[in-house]
Amino acid sequence: MKLGYVELADDPRYADRGAHSGIVFTDLGRPYQGSQVALEDARAIGRVTGVEFSMEKATGKSADELAQRISKWATDDDIHFVLADLPAAALKDLEDGLADRPVMLINISAPDDSLRGADCARNVAHTYPSQAMLSDALMQYLVAKGWLQIMVLQGPTPEDAALVVALQHSARKFHANIVENRPFLLTNDPRNREQTNVALMTGGVRYDVVYVADGSGEFGRYVAYETSLPRPVVGTAGLVPTAWSWSWDRDAAVQLQHRYERIAPPRRMNGADWAAWEAVKAVTQAVMRSRSTAFDAVRAFLLSDKLSLDTVKGNPGSFRAWDHQLRAPVLLSTADAVIERAPLPQYLHQTNVLDTLGIDAPETACRF
Amino acid sequence: MTQSRECGYEKGILLALVVLGLALSTGARAKGTGYVFVSHEKTNNIAVIDPKQDYKIIQWIPTSHRPRDMKFGDNRALLYVACGDDDVIDVIDVAALKVADHIPTGRSPEMFELSRDERTLYVSNEEGSSVQEISIADKLIMREIATGAEPEGLAISGDGKTLYVTSEVTDMVHVVDTEAGVVTDNIVVGTRPRRLLLLPDGKQLWVSNELSGQVSVIDRGTNRVLTTLDFLPPGFRQADVTPVGMTLTKDGKSAIVALGRANHVGFVDTATRKIETYVLVGSRAWGVALSPDEKTLYVANGLSDDLSIVDTESRKAIRAVPVGRVPHSVLVDD
Numbered sequence: 001m002k003l004g005y006v007e008l009a010d011d012p013r014y015a016d017r018g019a020h021s022g023i024v025f026t027d028l029g030r031p032y033q034g035s036q037v038a039l040e041d042a043r044a045i046g047r048v049t050g051v052e053f054s055m056e057k058a059t060g061k062s063a064d065e066l067a068q069r070i071s072k073w074a075t076d077d078d079i080h081f082v083l084a085d086l087p088a089a090a091l092k093d094l095e096d097g098l099a100d101r102p103v104m105l106i107n108i109s110a111p112d113d114s115l116r117g118a119d120c121a122r123n124v125a126h127t128y129p130s131q132a133m134l135s136d137a138l139m140q141y142l143v144a145k146g147w148l149q150i151m152v153l154q155g156p157t158p159e160d161a162a163l164v165v166a167l168q169h170s171a172r173k174f175h176a177n178i179v180e181n182r183p184f185l186l187t188n189d190p191r192n193r194e195q196t197n198v199a200l201m202t203g204g205v206r207y208d209v210v211y212v213a214d215g216s217g218e219f220g221r222y223v224a225y226e227t228s229l230p231r232p233v234v235g236t237a238g239l240v241p242t243a244w245s246w247s248w249d250r251d252a253a254v255q256l257q258h259r260y261e262r263i264a265p266p267r268r269m270n271g272a273d274w275a276a277w278e279a280v281k282a283v284t285q286a287v288m289r290s291r292s293t294a295f296d297a298v299r300a301f302l303l304s305d306k307l308s309l310d311t312v313k314g315n316p317g318s319f320r321a322w323d324h325q326l327r328a329p330v331l332l333s334t335a336d337a338v339i340e341r342a343p344l345p346q347y348l349h350q351t352n353v354l355d356t357l358g359i360d361a362p363e364t365a366c367r368f
Numbered sequence: 369m370t371q372s373r374e375c376g377y378e379k380g381i382l383l384a385l386v387v388l389g390l391a392l393s394t395g396a397r398a399k400g401t402g403y404v405f406v407s408h409e410k411t412n413n414i415a416v417i418d419p420k421q422d423y424k425i426i427q428w429i430p431t432s433h434r435p436r437d438m439k440f441g442d443n444r445a446l447l448y449v450a451c452g453d454d455d456v457i458d459v460i461d462v463a464a465l466k467v468a469d470h471i472p473t474g475r476s477p478e479m480f481e482l483s484r485d486e487r488t489l490y491v492s493n494e495e496g497s498s499v500q501e502i503s504i505a506d507k508l509i510m511r512e513i514a515t516g517a518e519p520e521g522l523a524i525s526g527d528g529k530t531l532y533v534t535s536e537v538t539d540m541v542h543v544v545d546t547e548a549g550v551v552t553d554n555i556v557v558g559t560r561p562r563r564l565l566l567l568p569d570g571k572q573l574w575v576s577n578e579l580s581g582q583v584s585v586i587d588r589g590t591n592r593v594l595t596t597l598d599f600l601p602p603g604f605r606q607a608d609v610t611p612v613g614m615t616l617t618k619d620g621k622s623a624i625v626a627l628g629r630a631n632h633v634g635f636v637d638t639a640t641r642k643i644e645t646y647v648l649v650g651s652r653a654w655g656v657a658l659s660p661d662e663k664t665l666y667v668a669n670g671l672s673d674d675l676s677i678v679d680t681e682s683r684k685a686i687r688a689v690p691v692g693r694v695p696h697s698v699l700v701d702d
Contacts, residue, residue, distance in 0.1 A: 255476075289556075315607050
């Protein structure tokens with residue numbers, strides 16, 4: 001059984017992020033190798049079910065080009081499950097381009113809530129956590145610690161704005177308070193010192209914690225130890241909610257970390273790698289347990305509540321019926337450790353505690 | 369005195385000494401220490417507990433890094449322990465309570481089994497996706513049997529001809545022909561199968577599935593899953609029930625399953641397969657072992673760093689003894 005994998009040649013998310021003057025300061029990186037680890041893991045499943053799993057990869061210049069490739073895959077090569085490492089806009093265009101085809105896309109790197117809400121699609125599932133899940137995980141921790149007064153430092157990009165929207169939603173949900181939202185700019189112009197000098201930016205207000213919304217990563221890493229009041233830094237710097245951390249060592253994570261590091265040196269596994277690994281695992285598990293490689297049968301099992309995926313973060317995962325988001329724990333990580341795993345034990349839920357993270361059934365804007 | 373009488377005295381003393389010596393040495397083997405051994409993943413040692421001294425830890429045996437599974441050998445004169453971070457099995461002299469030897473293994477050994485003739489070790493290598501067959505005498509890896517990713521639990525049939533091993537990532541149990549050294553069958557079970565238990569009737573194999581909260585019961589004749597046992601102690605959700613370690617009374621009538629993050633053990637009647645009761649123990653219960661008289665059950669609680677002592681007649685936990693950091697397995701000497 002062949003799976004597909006698509007990515008954009010000039011994906012702005014990878015273009016110049018995470019590196020400055022050639023020094024890499026984040027774990028950002030394309031997640032293809034994550035999928036390869038899962039394929040290797042699936043070899044034994046293949047021997048037992050008589051199904052050989054393989055993957056075809058396509059790097060396109062646009063969503064249209066990828067849509068054409070995937071359509072051809074579906075008709076000529078019997079490829080119906082495709083992992084997509086795309087920014088939200090491209091993924092939406094791709095979804096539209098494949099509307100009636102027997103193809104299921106699995107989003108492995110875009111956290112945008114719109115993809116799980118108004119822009120959801122029946123043949124799209126998400127293994128990467130939504131922004132709402134990541135924000136809720138952080139908020140559960142802040143509220144559990146009693147750090148309820150939050151100072152926000154917001155960057156200039158739309159991505160940064162989306163982070164703050166999700167934070168506001170989480171603050172309402174878990175009863176925390178955003179005391180102030182101050183913008184920052186990436187500039188050395190002294191006329192803008194109020195938007196570049198962290199001590200100035202964080203003065204004159206009382207708060208328990210500083211939340212940084214900085215998708216570029218360039219500003220956020222210098223906030224800690226510069227704030228006017230001595231406060232923890234959270235958000236895109238300091239304590240960061242992530243799908244995965246290379247330092248996570250519980251729940252048999254170490255074996256997975258090592259399998260990844262063996263095939264992808266010098267990289268270590270990041271959140272999108274984990275999501276790609278989970279996506280392939282979801283398909284191979286669905287094939288094994290439904291005993292079929294037919295698109296409808298595998299898709300049905302994959303989206304059903306019978307799917308029980310090892311998330312390697314403690315709880316078994318499955319896809320939410322209302323928006324096809326994989327429910328899974330979220331890790332709260334620093335640069336070299338995982339401080340806590342969400343959902344925290346204090347938070348309860350009627351059916352599954354994993355659903356305390358992210359948009360729940362009654363609130364969803366998704367209509368398939 | 370005449371020379372003959374002196375020789376007689378000397379011979380008599382010598383004979384007495386030899387007899388005494390024999391008595392002492394066979395006594396040390398046959399009698400057993402009665403001690404309870406607990407391995408600790410983070411403190412790299414084994415705690416030796418004496419139930420007769422009010423469960424006092426009488427000694428700590430330093431081992432290689434990350435000791436986990438333990439098995440007795442040579443009629444309990446030796447204790448083998450798999451040390452995952454040093455890729456070695458330490459061999460402990462039980463009488464001396466010290467590591468006497470090391471047997472190198474593949475990467476990250478966790479669980480292992482001894483062959484029936486005790487000449488071979490079968491070691492599952494979590495990182496190498498294989499089971500290695502190691503000659504104890506020669507300390508050589510003789511064969512490597514490829515498995516699915518993350519093999520863990522092992523069980524050897526009574527006749528030593530069949531080896532069962534779980535693969536945590538592929539959710540199956542591999543059936544291995546030990547003579548040929550090949551996998552002959554694969555049985556798909558629940559999510560993340562960890563450990564195995566062979567029932568003495570020779571007909572059943574039980575498998576604990578950590579992430580589906582169940583034990584699968586396999587019919588060894590057909591290699592098919594007959595049924596599953598669903599565990600759910602009071603106050604816990606299905607997702608929190610993570611069964612791992614299992615043990616059995618000698619008559620095979622009662623099985624005990626440690627339920628991991630559900631902080632309980634379950635007592636199961638093997639004939640009816642009914643879960644008779646749950647007993648609250650400590651945090652993340654994995655390792656379980658019965659005392660020789662089966663009146664006491666010991667449970668290693670990995671995340672509360674203690675050993676629960678359960679009275680099997682009343683089926684109540686009577687005490688918890690603090691041990692080292694992240695206790696993994698528990699083993700009881702006769």
